[in-house]
Structure formats: structure tokens, C-alpha cells
Amino acid sequence: MRKEFQLRSFKRTFTIDNKIDSEKINARFVNGILIVTLQRKEEAKAASKDIEVQ
Template identity: 45%
Template sequence: MSNLVSVPKNGSLANTNSNANFPTLSNLLDDIFNRDLPSVFNSNFNTGITLPKVNIKETADAFIVEMAVPGLKKSDFQINLDNQVLSISTQTKEENEQKGENYTRREFGYSSFKRTFNLPESVNDEKINATYLEGILSILLPKKDEAKQKPARSIEIT
């Protein structure tokens, strides 16, 4: 079997081997360097937990922040508002100890995150509420009455 390599006019190497079952070294390197590297840097190396993703929706009456954080309890969260900055954080600790005849094995795990958001002036901070259901933390940020969208209306010409 011959290993032919064609060199296009742009100077890059192209593999003409059509056997797709065996990845080439360049394909492996491309896979490594084209991954989502920021998620690697945000990960907690003890547990593999990454910074949770957040969806923010705006309706006529409110903003809704949804965060996927399965495996936690609502008592694990701290939600604070300070000077129009909303912060959501959690810190959990897990300890596991197994004792055998000739050994004691102890494992400790810690995970935490903190996300902060600058709230617009249109949010009524007195009526913010949060719920946690089936791994989704939802925070309702109602708008002030003057910031709510008003319905469309017709204007008569006089």
C-alpha cells in the first residue's frame, strides 16, 4: 500500500488516504486544540464540576435567570443582592471514610462556584424571588411598573 501525499498550491499538506477508521496525528491534535478550552480552566479538578451555564430571558414583566445546577439542595445556595449586583454562589463539602481491618481510607471533596450579574435599574429589587426544582435554579427579577412594556395602541388623528 502506498502512502501518497498531495501538496496543494497553498502549501498545506492533505492526506489522500481515504481510510477514515484511523485518525491521523494532525486530526488528533486538531481535536485537542479545538476543544472548548475555557471549560477546562473553569473546572473544579476534584469533582469535575464546571461553572454552571445560565440562561437569561426577558419578558414584558420580568427577567428570568435559569441556572442548571443538578445534585444540590436549595439550602446549598446563597443568593445576595448588593448595590444592583446579584450574586449566586454555593459551597459544598463531601467527606467519605471507609475503615477496614488494616486500613482507613478518607476522601474529601469540595466544590464551589460564584456567578455575579449587574442588574438593570428597571428591576424591582424588593420583589425578587428564587425557586429550585429538579436541578434548575430559577430567579425571577420583576420589572418596575414604569419599565414594563405597554401594550400597542392606535392614535387617532384629529
């Protein structure tokens, strides 16, 4: 038995949130699996302040 497969290009698009850093998106193809890594942006964290209760 013999099977032949056609190789065609595949394109998939999707939108990302503003919380994703578009400069740090990585993609790699390993053993037939596409691995896409999305990193979140560093959020500006509010400084915590201790308040003494009297």
C-alpha cells in the same frame, strides 16, 4: 463503573438594570435547575389626553 463527584459551591454575579425591582427578586432550585424571577418596576405612565380637532 463508579464515578465520584465533588460538591463545590458555585457563585455567579451579574448586574441588573434600574428597571428591575430588587425587592421582588425570587430564586428557587427545582430538580437541579435554578429559576430566578426578576420583576420590572411599575413605570409612571403619562396620562393620556384626548384632543379634539376642529
